[in-house]
Amino acid sequence: MQHPIALAPMGGSSGGALAAAVSRGGGLGLLGAGDGDSDWLAREATMVKQGTDKPWGIGFLTWAIDADAVERALEYQPRAMMLSFGDPSPFTERIRQSGTTLIIQVTDLEEARQAVELGADVIVAQGTESGGHGARHGRSTLPFVPTVVDLVAPVPVLAAGGIADGRGLAAALALGAAGALIGTRFQASAEALVPPSIATAILEGRGQDTERNRVLDIARGSAWPAQYTARTLGHRYLDQWRGREAELAADVEAQRDYQDDVARGEVPPEPVWAGEAVDLITGLSPAADLVSHLAAQAEDILNRVGRH
Template structure:
């Protein structure tokens, strides 16, 4: 059994956090990941209500779990923070925007607070802001974040730059990836895409089929889908998603897209219809390793094999 700050802090058997994936991971997936011995998280969409958070927290809350919030959305939706404080999950992630004002209140409530950093300077700033741990999120990761530094160089730099615990995110989908970041000095892995094939996600069967069929080169990074929806994501945080026809048509034409109401309506209609030639599915570069429908327990059990990989290098009798 692997022992790290992450496993000791939350009583886990496997040093993995199921990343908060809005629209993919709600209470059911969080509960399944946690029951399997890792730490599941609920991804909170920007427009989610406090009631939605309370309901999903009730589903997830049989063991240790976490909730992921988008910092840029909180000022316009303060009920989200109120609901999280009422639920008191063991872990809260606040990322992407001005997260600093929320750190103290969450910690005073007895909640462990982390944030995601896409550069070493962001990790240093997170330590100064008082978070308990920082997630070094590389450009390979799915969903929103920076596209500036890959996971391995970022992780090495962040580990040298901060004294707080560091988790690694981006491109980690198997025990081999977990072993690699643990060997480098991370306290665990922050894993999203590897769980996207799980039966406990909120993805439709059509979306899940797209994930399972995607190749490792089948993702693209940009702001096309956010601009089309008029979402107020800070511009430095684009999103990595499965490449599709809508993305390819509008990539590089974001200024034009921002004024095109017909494109916005087209995307909205596609989302309702489940047409993923137009609608988006956020996923990371590890998607090529997600090949079959599995349970979250199966995925977590696969990560547990990292201990055997790392033991190859232990001296006899050590």
């Protein structure tokens, strides 16, 4: 790796083309393999292997996978594997035995301690500003990252949540992190696996319009565990059901209405996952160029600060 930037393994966004582009740009591209669907993994892992000779990896939702998913993924010889959300202990020994770099994402200090005990090579400290899913009762990136850095030293830490430009990367390094895991910014890139409407929504979105909630997971029948909420841009169903999650969960007809609205095109097929730094995203860029731009901007800022 040339730059301290990793692609967040976002389900539905971080496919083979995007992961390969980030790695070619000098960062670490991570496939968002989600629950380990074998057909998806075969297609996208093949794409990233063909697209770069630089290090790349695979990220999983820990609560959604089994040992077979890990075994299938290791067949593609990723340099790193990242586990997020849930108990990683059933899978860590096998990953470490393979020689694959083990990355574990944490959302609180107890998870950070567990990650150290399990032998994580890299720990991602995720703040609540992040887009997509995270802990319901998490902490903000600014105070959380240095606390994790101190707790898990000398294990390197990547900061995640609310980082969308070189200033955020510079801040992460100043907090003691070894680099940053960046998600929402890479959704607005040429290679992301998102339809144009999602990219447009991100470019037009504002951080104040993002909201962390379980409403959309419930409405779309997602199996995400209740302890994780998701930060998204505004949505009609959020306005309709905010604060009434239990009622929505019991209302089968309302959930069917959601699917009908998706089929009619009245609501997007997927929520628009977006972090609080979405305001900073003002254009689409090739991902490799974006990596080098973020790194150069961070370097310039750190140099200027160092002269004062």
